[in-house]
Amino acid sequence: MSDSKIRIACVGAGYFAQYHIEAWTRVSNVELVAICDIDTEKAQKLADKYQVPKVYKGIETLLEDSVVDFIDIITPPSTHADLINRISQKGIHIICQKPFTRSLAEARVMVKLAHARKVSLFIHENFRFQPWYGKIKELKDQGILGGLHNVQLKLRTGDGWGDDAYLNRQPYFRKMPRLFMYETGIHYIDVFRYLHGEIVEVYAKLGTFNANIKGEDHALVVFTFTDGTTALLDANRYNESNTDDPRYTFGKITLEGRKGVIYLESDSSLFYKPLGEDPVNVDYVRSNVNFAGDCVYHAQSAMMKSYREQFDFETRAEVYLRNMVVLEAVYKSAATNQPVRV
Known part of the structure; x- marks a missing residue:
């Protein structure tokens, strides 16, 4: 080229x-x-x-x-x-x-x-390009957890509780019949797949706290991976968190394994705690510029690199379809109150 x-x-x-x-x-x-x-x-x-x-x-x-x-x-x-x-x-x-x-x-x-x-x-799909997820995947792939058995992600952005919810940024959110999982939760379907592979089953509870909007604004979803590992998404855009900038990391994530735990705080601090030992701070490069750890820049840079070097980009549309298949399973599970195989 x-x-x-x-x-x-x-x-x-x-x-x-x-x-x-x-x-x-x-x-x-x-x-x-x-x-x-x-x-x-x-x-x-x-x-x-x-x-x-x-x-x-x-x-x-x-x-x-x-x-x-x-x-x-x-x-x-x-x-x-x-x-x-x-x-x-x-x-x-x-x-x-x-x-x-x-x-x-x-x-x-x-x-x-x-x-x-x-x-x-x-x-x-830029959330997987947030620098903390890249570092978490690197640590996980090094085997320091000794095998992953559970992931927990908690999100509270606090931008959807008022009568004027979403009007200042994306007012069309208010009329979307599907909101949280369709617009925000799909980021985490992609992040979970990035971190640990394919999802084979979901069980979801969805609902709406703010009567001024049409779609759901909170979700509690259990994802099961091919190897039986589970991930819990506990998220809502209604309640506030106790961090100065909830839209920096968009929440906290914990990965639990047989040898210890990796956890990310809302300020982007990252720790590894081996079983029976004190937590160790993990040093890594990140910056609070542009949006959410500069993930938009990182995503766009990666796209252009793949185009120039002619290799398949990781969120090309045909691969991204799998996220949407999982998303449909989430909505079906919530509607039927049953686990749904993907």
Whole structure:
């Protein structure tokens, strides 16, 4: 592949676009050439801030006027299928924010479409790129736990309890019939699979604390892995945590094994406690910039590396489908009050 810069255009100038756009300015050998949004005032503000040369109101104008290698979709999920269809018709590679699509069936259609048109389709699943998870996986793979038998993740973001919940960032959250697991919980399905492999069964309790929103805002889900290891997701966006920035690590995680425990605190401190011994602080590189440990930058850097070096990216759409299969099992379990095999 040529050493020339990869040309990127972003579609979407809403709340989360700022993190994508700022991160692109730091990714090596990338040129951010355009931002597209129906609200051109928002798009222009971002373009001015990050020195992006062009702004477009409509996707068709962008596709006709700009020469790009990748388009980064940062819009609500209801728009994704149409955008993927239009962009892939032009043979342009695609990065798509999660939630990927409105349904598993729609996602499968998009994967087949991208394959038929020979375009890369990457899902911007960035939580696995938070630096603490990389370090936890490294420690686990070194065998210091002596075999994993349980994972527990507790999340309390405290941004969904008021009458005005989500209005300041992503107001469309309020009307989504599926909310927590579809929008946030799927991150942890992916993180659990990243840390320990495939999930074969789920048992879920979902509900809504805030009467001002349509979808669920809390979840208690037990995941079972192929080897019988379990993971518990205990999460809600209603209650607050006792940390200054609950959106830095988005919670705490504990991994318990036969030789000891690895645990992450909300401030990103990481510890290993061997059985019968004092905890040991684990030193690792992380930074509280951009979003959640700079995971957006790390994800985008990894995508571009895989594209340049022509190896399969770890959250390419056809692999990401498995997260959505697990997600459907979660909703089925909650609806039937029964464990569901995946």
